[in-house]
Amino acid sequence: MPDLNEAMMNNHSFWQYKYGDYSANAALPPGSHETDVLVIGAGYTGLTCAREVRKDDHTKRVMVFDANEIGFGASGRNGGFNMTLFGIEPEVTMLRWGKEKTREAQSYMQKAVQYVKDLIEAEKLDSDYQHTGMLRIAYTNKQAHRLKKTYALLSDITKPGSFEYWSGKETQKRVNCPHIKAAIFEPGTGILDPCKHVRSLKMLAEREGAEIFENTRVIGLSRQSGASVVQTDVATIRAKKLVIATNAWTHKLKTSPKVANVQAPVWTYQIVTAPLTPEQWKRINWKERMSIEDNRQLVHYMRITTCGRITMGGGSIGVEYNDRKMALWKNEKVWRALERHLKWMFPALADIDIHYKWGGCISANVDMTPEIGFIGDSNIIYATGCIGHGVSLTQLNGRLIADLVLGRETGLAKFWIVNRRAIPLPPGKMLRFAGIKFIEGVLNAVDWYEEGGSKKPRN
Numbered sequence: 001m002p003d004l005n006e007a008m009m010n011n012h013s014f015w016q017y018k019y020g021d022y023s024a025n026a027a028l029p030p031g032s033h034e035t036d037v038l039v040i041g042a043g044y045t046g047l048t049c050a051r052e053v054r055k056d057d058h059t060k061r062v063m064v065f066d067a068n069e070i071g072f073g074a075s076g077r078n079g080g081f082n083m084t085l086f087g088i089e090p091e092v093t094m095l096r097w098g099k100e101k102t103r104e105a106q107s108y109m110q111k112a113v114q115y116v117k118d119l120i121e122a123e124k125l126d127s128d129y130q131h132t133g134m135l136r137i138a139y140t141n142k143q144a145h146r147l148k149k150t151y152a153l154l155s156d157i158t159k160p161g162s163f164e165y166w167s168g169k170e171t172q173k174r175v176n177c178p179h180i181k182a183a184i185f186e187p188g189t190g191i192l193d194p195c196k197h198v199r200s201l202k203m204l205a206e207r208e209g210a211e212i213f214e215n216t217r218v219i220g221l222s223r224q225s226g227a228s229v230v231q232t233d234v235a236t237i238r239a240k241k242l243v244i245a246t247n248a249w250t251h252k253l254k255t256s257p258k259v260a261n262v263q264a265p266v267w268t269y270q271i272v273t274a275p276l277t278p279e280q281w282k283r284i285n286w287k288e289r290m291s292i293e294d295n296r297q298l299v300h301y302m303r304i305t306t307c308g309r310i311t312m313g314g315g316s317i318g319v320e321y322n323d324r325k326m327a328l329w330k331n332e333k334v335w336r337a338l339e340r341h342l343k344w345m346f347p348a349l350a351d352i353d354i355h356y357k358w359g360g361c362i363s364a365n366v367d368m369t370p371e372i373g374f375i376g377d378s379n380i381i382y383a384t385g386c387i388g389h390g391v392s393l394t395q396l397n398g399r400l401i402a403d404l405v406l407g408r409e410t411g412l413a414k415f416w417i418v419n420r421r422a423i424p425l426p427p428g429k430m431l432r433f434a435g436i437k438f439i440e441g442v443l444n445a446v447d448w449y450e451e452g453g454s455k456k457p458r459n
Contacts, residue, residue: 004356011329013077014272014311014356015195022199024069024214030234035063037405038230038239040218040253042066043075044391045383046245047201047212048398053405054208062210063237065230067217067249070202074248076195077360078391079270079301079313081291082116083134083189084109085389088368090153096367101416103157108415110158112392113189115399120192125200128193128306133290136184137171142450143295144168144182150295151184162188175292176285177345191291191303194391201395220254228380241405244382245398247390248363251323258375261424263384264436265361267318267328271338272356273349275308283348296447300341309355312342318359319436329359362388364436366423372397374419378404 007017016022037053039046042064050062070076086105087093094102120129138144151165164185171183206212220231221242228242244250248265281287291303302312315337318328335357343350365371365385370393372383381404383397396412403413 008357011358013071013195013358013360014270015080015193016071016076017356018193018307019071019195019199022069022071025212026214028063028065028213028216028232028235028237031236033063033235033237034061035237035239036060037062037241037243038228038237039064039243039245040230041073041243041245041247041249042070042202042212042214043073043245043247044198044201044394045247045398045401046243047198047205047210048395049243049245049401049405050210050212051201051205051208052399052402054205054210056402056406056408058209063239064205064210064212065216065218065232066212066214069214070212071195071198074360074362074386074390075198075394077270077358078194078388079291079303079311080192080194080197080391081134081189081293081301081303081389082113082129082131082192082392083291083293083389084113084186084392085293086393087370087389088387090150090157092368094153096369097416099157102153104416106154106157108396109392110162110188112396115396116192116392117190119395120197123200123204125197125204127197127200129190129197130192130289130306131188131190132288133185133187134189135166135171135175135290135292136186136295137177137180137292138182138295139179140451141181146450147182147184147295154184162186174285174288174290176283176348178347179345185290189291191289192391193306218253223376223380226379240379242380243401243405244380245401246382247384247386247394248361249326250363250382250384252326258373258424259382261427262371262373262382262422263363263365264425265320265323265326266364266388266436267320267331267359267361268313268388269315269318269331269334269338269359270311270313270357271335271342271354272305272311273309273342274353274355276310276349276352280349280352281308284346296451298444298447300338302342302345310342310349310352312338314338315341319433326361328361331359334359362386362390366425369420370397370417371420371422372401372404372415372418373422378407381405 138147230237300314400412
């Protein structure tokens with residue numbers, strides 16, 4: 001296993017560190033290349049798309065590039081929640097898009113969770129998957145009041161039994177957190193090790209014949225004679241179809257302004273505790289191992305690892321003025337706030353040590369809605385805007401994009417996020433930075449209002 005401090009200094013996630021030694025594929029060799037399909041970004045979306053294209057049509061040559069090693073981006077550093085949340089909140093989706101599209105989005109997300117679960121089970125993937133269900137908890141009466149409205153909406157647009165509403169007492173029987181006032185329990189969700197999973201997806205894609213090149217950075221993209229021409233530091237590639245699956249890193253690609261302005265990176269942070277002792281597990285009584293997300297606007301998320309630790313992330317976010325640097329992975333203030341929040345939630349863990357810390361970025365857009373779009377014609381496809389809820393979403397999106405690549409009019413390909421009318425981010429770094437900070441301020445204000453009567457530690 002690599003040195004712990006060195007791994008954190010290199011901004012490796014806990015999951016990367018825990019994975020141990022990994023041999024990356026070779027970079028693309030110098031020269032000129034041609035392919036039927038080129039996928040930029042070897043995360044959940046890109047690897048799923050590559051695998052599914054090759055499964056459906058073995059005559060297609062499919063190449064996949066990643067600027068780093070597979071697992072370095074969001075797909076190898078997220079919380080590992082196989083969940084059904086679409087966008088930022090179902091109420092926001094309904095306000096922006098209406099009830100029927102919200103219903104369709106929720107159905108899509110439930111299919112996405114099942115798609116991931118079925119793949120892991122069918123292929124016997126070493127993803128540490130557990131279908132434990134998920135709690136969404138409220139700390140105050142005001143949060144509980146809003147949570148009950150969310151439950152009513154979700155119950156209205158999903159099949160019976162998809163969600164349960166629990167009182168504070170009922171919830172505390174499952175997890176000993178004295179601050180919980182109410183919760184929504186969703187049984188049909190799970191957790192996984194994101195780094196193990198994305199590298200298992202690499203194996204599946206290669207088994208189908210996709211060619212994967214790691215540490216291959218794209219520095220230019222243009223259209224010539226109906227083909228996409230992609231440049232790396234040492235090579236030129238002509239592709240009939242191009243898939244941009246770079247998510248929170250999309251703005252760094254030198255493409256049209258349309259892609260540069262569809263999303264912005266927002267940084268989020270996580271911590272992992274030392275392994276809990278049997279006595280500590282007994283004190284907090286988290287025996288059913290369901291994942292937990294709170295009902296704040298600047299949400300906290302937490303879960304148990306297979307190695308007997310608790311990981312927690314979320315709270316305050318990081319936004320950089322010069323997002324070309326992508327260097328906000330370290331934030332001691334947020335890490336300390338996460339530790340305080342964990343120990344506030346579980347007083348029985350007041351003496352627990354924090355073992356590991358890291359950060360990463362998610363893709364955010366103006367209307368907080370995932371997007372699959374085209375540049376010019378349908379031969380260049382991109383996907384962005386997962387808002388940090390992308391483990392299941394991105395993988396089913398990969399299947400959907402494979403249908404688009406192959407020109408198939410399937411039910412998935414008709415999902416309304418495809419080529420929707422997106423709201424572009426404001427031009428210029430200052431306006432974009434100010435806009436995101438304004439939204440963060442509004443969300444903080446709502447949390448302050450709803451938690452004004454509690455003694456919860458502030459972020």
